[in-house]
Amino acid sequence: MKTADSNSPDYNGILSSAEHIRSLREHIQQHNEELTGRFHAGIPAADLIRARSDFMDELLGACWNHFLGPEAQQLALVAVGGYGRRELHPYSDIDLLILLDAHCSSGARAEDSAYRQSLAEFFNLLWDIGLKPAHSVRTIDECVEQARQDLTVITNLMECRLLDGSPALFKELWARIGPEHLWSSREFFEAKMAEQAARYAKYHDTAYNLEPNIKEGPGGLRDIQIIGWIIKRHYNASNLNDLLLHGWLTEAEHGELMQAQHFLWQLRFALHTLTGRCEDRLLFEYQKELARKFGYQDPNVNQAVEQFMQRYFRTVMGLERLNEMLLQLFKEAALHRDEDAVILPINKNFQAVNNYIEALHPNVFREQPLALLQIFLLLQQNSGLLGIRAATIRLIRQHLYLIDEGFRSNPEACRLFMEILRQPGGITHQLRRMNRYGILAAYLPAFGHVVGRMQYDLFHVYTVDEHTLFVVRNLRRFALEKHKAEHPLCTEIFQIIEKPELLYIAGLMHDIAKGSGGDHSTVGARIAGDFCQRHGINRRDTDLVKWLVQNHLLMSMTAQRKDISDPDVIHEFATAIGNQETLNYLYLLTVADIRATNPNLWNSWKDALLKELYLTTRWAFRRGLAKPLEQQEKINEVKSESLALLRRLGISDRTIENVWQMVNDEYFLRYLAEEIAWHTVAISACKPGDLPLVLLRPVSQRGSAEIFLYAKDQDFIFAYSTAVLDQLGLTVFDAKIITSADGYVLNSYHVLEQTGEPINDHLRQAQICSRLRACLQHPSCTPLRVHRREPREIRHFTVPTQIYFHDDPQNRYSILELVTTDRPGLLSKVGQAFRQCDIRLYNAKISTIGSRAEDIFYITDHQDRPLDIDLQKRRLSEAIITLVGPS
Known part of the structure; x- marks a missing residue:
């Protein structure tokens, strides 16, 4: 003591x-x-x-x-x-x-x-x-x-x-x-390696989650401790300084390790003092204060947080590299030193030692700088190789300075990099390895700027470089038969892509200009153009890559914010794309991008919506852009398909006519044939005592559950029904509101559980229908206020409420765009504002991006006319802001 x-x-x-x-x-x-x-x-x-x-x-x-x-x-x-x-x-x-x-x-x-x-x-x-x-x-x-x-x-x-x-x-x-x-040294080492692999998997094999655990996450303090434990078990070493004595680290590496440990200790100490408890998670609520404590000041507080977090992510990335190298070195030099090595020649620069590639001598990279790229190509071409020997990893890191402008402009370097992208396998693994060792940032300086860069929001849950590599990984999965079940259409389309490397380049470049100060799509397209020119890609392919980078958000924005049942919307989208080949590339890039942005973002609704947009646009190309589908033609097609479905179900033409005469042509534009058939059967069988009618089918053609309401029109139906859906913990993606000629409403909502899961439980389905029916029967007993806990993260990412009005090309509606913080009861409050201002709602496209709601409403005044008076728009805007809040 x-x-x-x-x-x-x-x-x-x-x-x-x-x-x-x-x-x-x-x-x-x-x-x-x-x-x-x-x-x-x-x-x-x-x-x-x-x-x-x-x-x-x-x-x-x-x-x-x-x-x-x-x-x-x-x-x-x-x-x-x-x-x-x-x-x-x-x-x-x-x-x-x-x-x-x-x-x-x-x-x-x-x-x-x-x-x-x-x-x-x-x-x-x-x-x-x-x-x-x-x-x-x-x-x-x-x-x-x-x-x-x-x-x-x-x-x-x-x-x-x-x-x-x-x-x-x-x-x-x-x-x-x-x-x-x-626990011999070898047993302990192998057990600790398995433990570390399980720990990494728990954190999705990435240190770059936006609320990282600085102790347990990859590259955190535990990665330093595991090095100390293994060395201690083998040598009975007392501390990390002994790594120098035993020759495991160079002075520079030891300095990097100590500097990283110092930073993480400072950060952990600050977290404990800030929270008053043993807190190791860099939660959003602490990041702004910690950024300030560590000296990051910026008029834009979010920018300061992003700079602070970039330092953190780059620190843990360096620790991951050191951890990998030291443990590999220990395995080679300590555990397997007395074993006979199996050595096989590869080429004049490299050999394989026990299935790990190794530089033939310490001067390989100094004498042959291009070998810094060649080694990764060799790993792809020799599938038996398990990785890189530790001493060679160290040599790579020590010779990064050789990748300068002369190196980047060398035609042979460009050829090697393109060969890596053109290989039939190993692309994702090698790009990740190149990023981990610093090669990717050295070869693509613009990529170096986004390494470790986060975006302070709830939408992008990975750093830009990690997200980018996930995009490329997703694109690669489309090429592999074993992943076909995940996205059959993507796998089918990938088979007809003529040059997959163009897709990988677009994936690498699509966010490369994040944080550059300008529009990242425009700046990124310019960077992509320079890359293609330097790498000898022809003009046509270069234009395709630049277009994909410039427009990589076009398809997701169209699917989520526009009415893709409208032939004019499809024609406009198809015209912007230009041809089937570009559509194929864009669809694959869009799916890969959304899936790599946030694990919780992708769901069956987005999948079905994008697929529908792709297939509809493909049909537009086959038909010919010079012969766009007219609205009446679309209405006739839908009616014909619906009629065929209903006849197969044994529904008489007279029954069908009795139902259809109460709706206008707009109904047939906005619903799919199988939806119309479902509605028609339900309404035709409905007796007065059955009203209000509430039906739910767990899986619709658009991948979500669809809820159908048929009831006498009354005030606040949209407000009350969305309040109930919100209170039940459901996410609404789409709402269609039809009022029949005889004063009935046909409302349909596409919903999923908040987790993105479908509604498969029969008791859950019955609960939803029962609650909605009770709401429509006794609206005065239904509270419009939603009593559901707001997610913890929301209060750190409030979005100023913004309202925009857009013109409908056919002058049928006014299109209201609402951008605000997504909070419980948001749709219900908007519905109340509509009712207060005598506004009729016809369609709603609901899109939530992290804490940000970006909702589109198709509305008219009470006489079914677009809002053409500024006073009407101003009054509606004020009502929405009063109910929703300024942020």
């Missing part, structure tokens, strides 16, 4: 005082405040976490001696885990082991009960003063048995440190947990 200095309190006096608990609490609080003050004054966290560890040593030692005294020599008080390493952040767990002599366990002697009572009092005091220790009480045999079975236990024991009690007992424990008795 650490000896108290002259500034230490009289622990004996405190502990014997009647108010000892209050006194100790105050003493701990005072120490915590002192550490926090020193941290804000600029003292490094590395000094402070050791100071807190020393403080705890002193405090625990005094408490131990008070309750057990020096005579308790059959016990030992041992610090384990992070506390054993003397790394104790303000709210870190205090991990303790009470080591018992074998004779003290299991009540072997009556006098041992005194120890048990004293231990209980010892731990009760620790809890009373707020320490909340994580502790275990074991004999040496029990420790050994637990360690043999549990990797976590042996890892904690490897860092044990005697605080007080029996040195002999502690020494015996240390001797019995050595690698010669259990």
Whole structure:
């Protein structure tokens, strides 16, 4: 135990005082405040976490001696885990082991009960003063048995440190947990590798989630600790400085490792002091304050956060590289040193050693700079190779400076890079490896600017470089038969793509200008054009790549914000694309992009919507853009298809006519034939006592559940029904409102669960229909206010409410665009505003992007005319803002 200095309190006096608990609490609080003050004054966290560890040593030692005294020599008080390493952040767990002599366990002697009572009092005091220790009480045999079975236990024991009690007992424990008795160096290494792989998988194999865990996430503190544990197990090393002594790290690498550890320690210490608890997640609510504390100032607060987080992501990316290299080096040089290596020549620069590629000599890259690209092509061409030898990874990183303008302009370098993109396999793996080792950022400087760059919103959940590589991965999956079940149409289209490498280039370039200050699509198209020109791509293909980058959002915006049942919308979209080949490329890029933006963003609704837009546009090309489908022709086609479906169901023409005479031609433009058939059957069978009619089918042609309401028209139907759907936790993607000639409404909503899952449970379906029917029967009893908890993240990403009015080319409606924060009850509030202003709603396209709602409403006044008076628009805008809020 650490000896108290002259500034230490009289622990004996405190502990014997009647108010000892209050006194100790105050003493701990005072120490915590002192550490926090020193941290804000600029003292490094590395000094402070050791100071807190020393403080705890002193405090625990005094408490131990008070309750057990020096005579308790059959016990030992041992610090384990992070506390054993003397790394104790303000709210870190205090991990303790009470080591018992074998004779003290299991009540072997009556006098041992005194120890048990004293231990209980010892731990009760620790809890009373707020320490909340994580502790275990074991004999040496029990420790050994637990360690043999549990990797976590042996890892904690490897860092044990005697605080007080029996040195002999502690020494015996240390001797019995050595690698010669259990968990040999090789067994420990292999188990830790499996543990790290499982931990990485838990965090989706990326350190670049927008709310990363700085301890457990890839590239976090755990990646540093795992290096220390493995080296310690093999060499009995005391700290990371021993990596230098054993030749595992160069001075530069050791400096990088220590600098990264310093930054993450600073960050963790700041998180603990900011939150007042053991918090290791960089949640949105802390990022702005942490950015300020770390000196990132910008008039645009979001920009400051993005700069701060880019530093974090680049730090953990560097740690991932070091972790990979060191563990690979350890495996080669320590675990397999005495084994016979299988060495096979590859070419004049490289050989394979035990299926890992290795540079033939340290000067390979200096003499042949192009080998910095060649090595990745060789990995693709030799599928038996498992990776790169650690010493060669180090050489790659040491020679990145060779990739300069001359290198980038070298025709052979350009050929090698294009060969990598043209290979039949390994493209994703090698691009990821090139990014991890810094090659991609060096070869494509514009890409280097987006490495580690986040966007402070809820939509883009990965950094730009990670998102980009996910896009390329998704494109590659379309090429592989084993992934066909995920996207059959994409796989089918990919087979007819003439030059897949153009698609990969567009994927690499589509967001490369994020953060450049201009429109990223326009700037990105220019960068893509320069890339294509430098890499010898012909003019036609270059124009295609540039167009794809410039317009990579066109298809998703059209599908989600426009009425794709309108022939004019399809003709406009097809005209913008120009030909079938471009449509194929754009569809594949769009699906890959959306799926790589946010795991929760892709759902069956978006899948069906994009597929419908693709197929409809493909038909427009086959028909010929010079002969666009006229609205009446579309109406006749839909009627004919619907009629055929209904006749097959045995519905008479007279019954069909009775239903259809109550709706206008607009109805046949906006609904699919199978939807019309469903509605017609339901309405024709409906008796007055069945109203209001509420039907739900779990899977529609558009991939979502469809809810159909048929009822007498009344005020606030849209407001009330959407309030109920929201309260039930459903996400509305599309709403169509039809009022029949005899005063009935035919409303349909396309919905999914908020998780994006379909509504498959029959009880759930019945609940939805029952709640909606009750709402329509007794609207006055239905609260318009939605009582559903707002997601935690929303309050950090409020969006100013903006309202725009657009003209409908056919002058049928006014088109209202609402951009605001997505909150519970939003659609219901909009519906209330419509009713207050005598507005009729005909169609709604609902799109939520993170915390941002971008909804489109097709509306008229109460006489079915577009809003042509500014006063009407201003009154409606004010009503919406009053109900929805300014943000």
